[in-house]
Each structure stands twice: as C-alpha cells, then as structure tokens.
Amino acid sequence: MLCPKPTARQPRILYWHNAENGEVVTDLDGNNQSVAFEKDVQLRNRSAIFSPDETKVVALQGGWNEYWIMCTYSHGATKITIPEFIQNHSAAPRSGPSWSPDGEKLIVNLYGDLAIINVITKKIEIIKTNVAFRDNHTDLTSKDRNTKIPAYEVGSVYWARDGKIYYSSFQGDINALHQYDLSDQSDHVIYIYRANEEISILSGDPTGRYLLINAYRVNNDHSFYDFGRNIIFDTKTNKEIEQYDGNSIATIVWSPSGKYFAPSIVSWHRSNGEISIPATYIYTVDHGQDINISALVEDYFIQAGKSFTPGSIAVEVADFINDDQIVARVTFSGITYNNIYASANLIVNFHNKEVKLLQDYSDSQDRGKKLVPIRILH
Helix, strand or coil: CCCCCCCCCCCEEEEEEEEEEEEEEEECCCCCCCEECCCCCCCHHCCECCCCCCCEEEEECCCEEEEEEEECCCCCCCEEEEEEEEECCCEEEEEEEEEECCCCCEEEEEEEEEEEECCCCCCCEECCHHHHHHHHHCCCECCCCCCCECCCEEEEECCCCCCEEEEEEECCCCEEEEEEEEECCEEEEEECCCCCEEEEEEECCCCCCEEEEEEEECCCCCCCEEEEEEEEEEEECEEEEEEEHHHHCCCCCECCCCEEEEEEECCEEEEEEECCCCCCCECCCCCCCCHHHHHHHHHHHHHCCCCCCCEEEEEEEEECCCCCCCEEEEEEEEEEEEEEEEEEEEEEEEEEEEEEEEECCCHHHHHHHHCCEEECCC
C-alpha cells in the first residue's frame, strides 16, 4: 500500500484523544489540530507500529489474522488477511510484525516460520521454515559457536534499520538471539542467554546498532515468572552494554541519532497503600551522564506554584523531537477528579533545562479535552 509523504514542514505531535475521536495531530505549540488516520488504531495501547518513514502504521485488528495498514497523512487503509494455514500447518501470527527499512514489507513469526509480507502486493513469502521445531529435529548448530542447538521455538522478531533481521528462540536450557541476513540467507546465533531466561526483542535504535531486549525469567515449564531485566544489546560487538530493572522500563523511545533513549511507560509500585514512582531519566548509550527528567519537571512545577507532593509525579517520555528536546506526559498521583489523575503535557529541553507547558489538565473541566502525546512525526 502506497501512502503519500508530507511536504517539508516542522515536526508535529501525534496525540491519542479519546475512544471516540481516536488520534489527532498538532504543531509543536499544540495548535492547528487535525484528525489522523481513518479510524482509531489503538496507539494509546502501543499496539500499532509505524513504518520507518512514518507514512503508515500496521495494527492487528478485527481478528487474530487481520493486519490493517493505515496511512498517517491521508485516510487510506487496507487489510491484509493471513491464511489459516500455510504449507499445511498453522500460520497463526505469534509475534511481530516489524517493518523493513524501506517501509514496504513486514517480518512476522507465523507459527515458527519467518515470513515477509509485502504490504503493496499483499504477498506472503516464507523465508525460513523451522522444520526442526515442527518435526522435533535436533540438527541446528550455531555458525558462530560450536554449539548444538536442539529443536527450538521462534519467539519475537525485529527488522533493524541496517537490514538485518533478529529473532529470539528458546528450547530447554538454550535461549538465544539470532541474526538472519537476507542477502545470503545465513542464520547466526549471536548470543546465548542463561537457563530459565527467555527474551523478547522490544525495539531498536534508528541506526540499526542497538536492540532493547527484555529478558524475563520463567519456570521450568516455560510459564512466566518475573519481568527480570531490560538490556541494551550492541549488535556490532554482540554484547550487552546496559541493564535495567524489568519492572521500571517496559518500552523505550530513541532520539533521532540513537545517542539517547528514555522510558515511555513508567511502572508505579504500591506497598501498604503507598504509591512509589521511579524517577525518569534520559539515558545515553555511550555511558555518558544520565539526566534526571523527573527532578527537572518537579522544579518547574514548584517554580510555577503548583501544589503537589514531591516524588508523586510520573514522567513518561512520549518521544524525542531531536537530540535536545522531548515531549513528555506528567501524571500527578496525588491529584484526582472522579478517580482520574490530573496530568499535563510538556516539551522539555533536557540540555538547557527548559520546560514549556503544552496542556494542563489539572482542572476537572478539562478532562473531556485531554490529549495524550504518543509520538513526534518528523
């Protein structure tokens, strides 16, 4: 499906409005609001995935096998239906999809097979058939290590900006990260994780070098045990470079250069009725100094004379505008109206430590107009 690209203009903010109005876009000042997409694509729940050029999104809607492709800058939409069976076995999507760098294809795990879906022709091509998994063979060996890999199950898949495809696998005590190269159809195990730790590839940076991986702990029967840890994985060195508590960073957003990243969802912890909110930081992949955004935002509201309890606000970074600025949503856990938390949207320059208020929903009368920032459209 071809979607039009916008003419040159300044970045815009994409918001989720409400279940009735779906998504809207504004300029960076919060003005010139217009409706995005043909229908609500559930961006508030992060279920839709943007193409690299931001002209379209893919969302699984209407059933387990219906992918909808929707244009960002126009009202075009098309449906791609996955057949119930491909090559005489189930084709139920198990993970993905992830966009190709050119935004014309998707990679998806169809019951253990790696498949590419062409969103223009709607053709589905199986590029790697995991016969060993279905037939219970044990003849797969790592090309990078002299390691015998038993019949494995494919997990998450991700198509990096440099064209490489990554996927996770697990079977028995071996939980691995694979790199698949379309140019020569080579499949390399680039990292093996500890026993009772399965992995899911959550996202990658704009350069194609770094992956965000969640390594979650499981029981011996592979049932879920604990979120474990989040990892920044360097595909150039095939090493883990950073680790974070799995409960504190559910997913992240990257700056355009890939130098900075930040959590886009912050988990609140409750103990004996008390709410504990972890501080939000801007992190650097080169081990530079991390920036405490929560402290910067709290200082802004203190100077503005807003009444709140220090440590009671949650800052979620919607996206980076550039390598200096972010759009963030702030939730005040101690201020509610009809059990709905008060909130505000900000633009924060984390280098100059400047904060600009976009929308303030402290007034209960503003709840019907509440906008939730989702992404920057560049």
